[in-house]
Amino acid sequence: MKLNQLLEGIMNELPAEAGLINIKGITNDSREVAEGYLFVAISGYKVDGHDYIESAIKAGAAAIIGEKDETGINMDIPYIRVADGRRALAELARKFYNPHKDKKTIIGITGTNGKTTTSFMLKHILEQAGSTCALFGSVYNIINGEIEESTVNTTMDALAMQKALHKSKDEYVIMEVSSHALSQYRVEGIEYDITVFTNLDHDHLDYHKNMEDYFLTKAKLFEKLKPGGNAIVHIGDQWGSRLAGMLADEDRINLYTIGKVNADLCIRTGSRNEMELIEDSGLRLPIVLPIMGKHNGQNAALAYQAARTLGLNPNEIIDALKSFIGVPGRFEVQKLPNGATFVIDYAHTGEAFSHCLNTAREMGAERVIHIFGFRGDRDKSKRKNMVDISMLLSDFYILTLDDLDSESKEEMANILHNLNASKKGVVILDRTKAIEYACRHSNAGDWILITGKGDEKYHLSYALPTSSDKETVEYVVGEQELRVMANG
Ligand SMILES: CC(=O)N[C@H]1[C@@H](OP(=O)(O)OP(=O)(O)OC[C@H]2O[C@@H](n3ccc(=O)[nH]c3=O)[C@H](O)[C@@H]2O)O[C@H](CO)[C@@H](O)[C@@H]1O[C@H](C)C(=O)N[C@@H](C)C(=O)N[C@H](CCC(=O)O)C(=O)O
Numbered sequence: 339m340k341l342n343q344l345l346e347g348i349m350n351e352l353p354a355e356a357g358l359i360n361i362k363g364i365t366n367d368s369r370e371v372a373e374g375y376l377f378v379a380i381s382g383y384k385v386d387g388h389d390y391i392e393s394a395i396k397a398g399a400a401a402i403i404g405e406k407d408e409t410g411i412n413m414d415i416p417y418i419r420v421a422d423g424r425r426a427l428a429e430l431a432r433k434f435y436n437p438h439k440d441k442k443t444i445i446g447i448t449g450t451n452g453k454t455t456t457s458f459m460l461k462h463i464l465e466q467a468g469s470t471c472a473l474f475g476s477v478y479n480i481i482n483g484e485i486e487e488s489t490v491n492t493t494m495d496a497l498a499m500q501k502a503l504h505k506s507k508d509e510y511v512i513m514e515v516s517s518h519a520l521s522q523y524r525v526e527g528i529e530y531d532i533t534v535f536t537n538l539d540h541d542h543l544d545y546h547k548n549m550e551d552y553f554l555t556k557a558k559l560f561e562k563l564k565p566g567g568n569a570i571v572h573i574g575d576q577w578g579s580r581l582a583g584m585l586a587d588e589d590r591i592n593l594y595t596i597g598k599v600n601a602d603l604c605i606r607t608g609s610r611n612e613m614e615l616i617e618d619s620g621l622r623l624p625i626v627l628p629i630m631g632k633h634n635g636q637n638a639a640l641a642y643q644a645a646r647t648l649g650l651n652p653n654e655i656i657d658a659l660k661s662f663i664g665v666p667g668r669f670e671v672q673k674l675p676n677g678a679t680f681v682i683d684y685a686h687t688g689e690a691f692s693h694c695l696n697t698a699r700e701m702g703a704e705r706v707i708h709i710f711g712f713r714g715d716r717d718k719s720k721r722k723n724m725v726d727i728s729m730l731l732s733d734f735y736i737l738t739l740d741d742l743d744s745e746s747k748e749e750m751a752n753i754l755h756n757l758n759a760s761k762k763g764v765v766i767l768d769r770t771k772a773i774e775y776a777c778r779h780s781n782a783g784d785w786i787l788i789t790g791k792g793d794e795k796y797h798l799s800y801a802l803p804t805s806s807d808k809e810t811v812e813y814v815v816g817e818q819e820l821r822v823m824a825n826g
């Protein structure tokens with residue numbers, strides 16, 4: 339594609355000869371530049387892409403886009419200045435990979451918790467109805483029925499996103515959209531058919547200034563709805579209600595609210611996994627969800643409403659939900675030989691903790707034991723609240739290590755000891771030893787919840803020869819089986 343075609347609308351005054359340059363590819367990573375590529379230099383959070391312009395030129399770049407007036411580099415290829423490199427990258431990538439806009443139906447799901455679960459549920463419903471569906475999210479990406487290795491981010495960068503949209507021949511694309519993605523223009527230029535809001539909880543305040551900023555960033559997804567598109571908003575918290583209020587007067591879109599009362603789709607929960615969805619027509623749909631937790635009832639209601647707006651009939655959606663097998667690492671349950679229950683979950687916010695711990699009680703736990711830590715570098719201001727909620731809702735908790743990222747083990751150990759303000763809690767730094775300890779001291783009727791990592795691999799090495807919570811649970815359950823056998 340010619341440079342001037344690519345830059346149309348992004349840049350007005352381009353030297354005539356520069357416009358004729360043939361661009362063979364686009365990248366913002368100097369290590370990926372090949373002959374004839376356009377290199378987009380971005381001032382990043384860790385390093386400055388402008389420092390790699392010379393390497394990009396050596397690797398064969400045909401033109402450079404950057405944010406700085408002066409690069410201080412003598413170059414005989416065009417340097418084009420833009421106000422925001424990330425935004426320009428998104429627009430260029432869309433033009434390069436998807437010049438005719440997407441014909442597929444695109445669904446974006448945002449919120450602090452429940453994005454992955456809701457997206458898996460909706461995918462399952464659409465596939466049961468015979469449709470093909472791509473999924474872009476934190477567990478993995480699925481394109482044309484093939485699982486692709488998981489990306490670093492929940493939402494891919496703009497370039498990977500446009501390539502993935504280009505590659506997908508699926509009828510539907512469901513994507514999790516993080517607030518980071520919205521503020522970094524990773525989904526710029528995408529027009530959504532449906533956008534979904536799950537909830538907002540204290541998280542990511544290492545990145546956002548405050549909850550207000552976090553909320554307004556999430557709300558940007560709804561500006562990207564196509565005219566006539568559908569906004570589906572869970573009004574279970576103040577942020578969802580506020581978003582619904584903001585969207586209510588927008589004539590160009592349709593708004594569907596989900597909540598316990600005064601919503602277009604009402605959720606009535608019964609005991610354990612029983613629930614009922616009530617449409618505003620009065621249609622009542624009872625369902626026993628195959629996965630546990632009221633939070634999953636909310637996720638199911640969001641997926642239900644999305645499928646309804648896509649024209650599926652109520653009973654086929656409810657039937658599909660009945661065969662949903664869950665998401666890896668989200669409330670995965672395993673029974674121990676002694677009658678106790680292990681749960682592996684991805685909860686890493688206070689609200690997610692309360693859902694998980696309450697679910698264990700509702701399922702009949704006599705004693706709830708909670709094992710968790712804090713991810714290094716991530717929102718440090720939520721840590722105390724996480725301990726407070728665990729202290730309130732568990733019978734016993736074990737503070738342990740999670741991934742440290744750039745925080746040191748000593749630093750984290752101090753934080754864990756300082757936050758452990760209750761006799762209900764102990765600190766066992768080694769995560770695998772914490773799990774082993776809980777297993778050894780468990781009785782029939784106990785529920786042991788290990789939260790934070792879900793099915794992700796450990797970044798640290800621990801005492802037991804395992805690399806994820808699931809493997810550690812299998813290991814300690816195996817040990818317990820041996821002990822039970824040895825004791826006859
Ligand atoms: C803080 C943050 O969000 N960083 C994101 C950002 O990184 P960055 O572009 O600033 O990267 P950088 O390393 O400073 O590099 C700057 C530029 O130099 C270039 N470079 C670098 C080295 C080199 O040799 N040559 C070169 O050209 C890079 O390609 C880049 O263009 O843009 C990258 C591409 O999109 C992201 O991968 C990266 O996410 C990092 C890994 C991250 O941890 N992000 C988290 C906070 C995040 O985004 N999380 C949300 C999910 C949150 C949730 O759980 O809900 C997500 O969507 O994943």
Ligand SMILES: Nc1ncnc2c1ncn2[C@@H]1O[C@H](COP(=O)(O)OP(=O)(O)OP(=O)(O)O)[C@@H](O)[C@H]1O
Nearest residue numbers: 450451452453454455476633636668683684685690
């Ligand atoms: N609707 C919900 N409300 C509150 N908590 C929820 C909800 N759904 C899931 N959770 C909790 O949040 C955890 C993560 O769920 P899920 O992976 O579906 O969310 P996510 O938004 O994709 O999270 P992340 O952005 O961190 O990947 C679950 O393991 C569960 O503990």
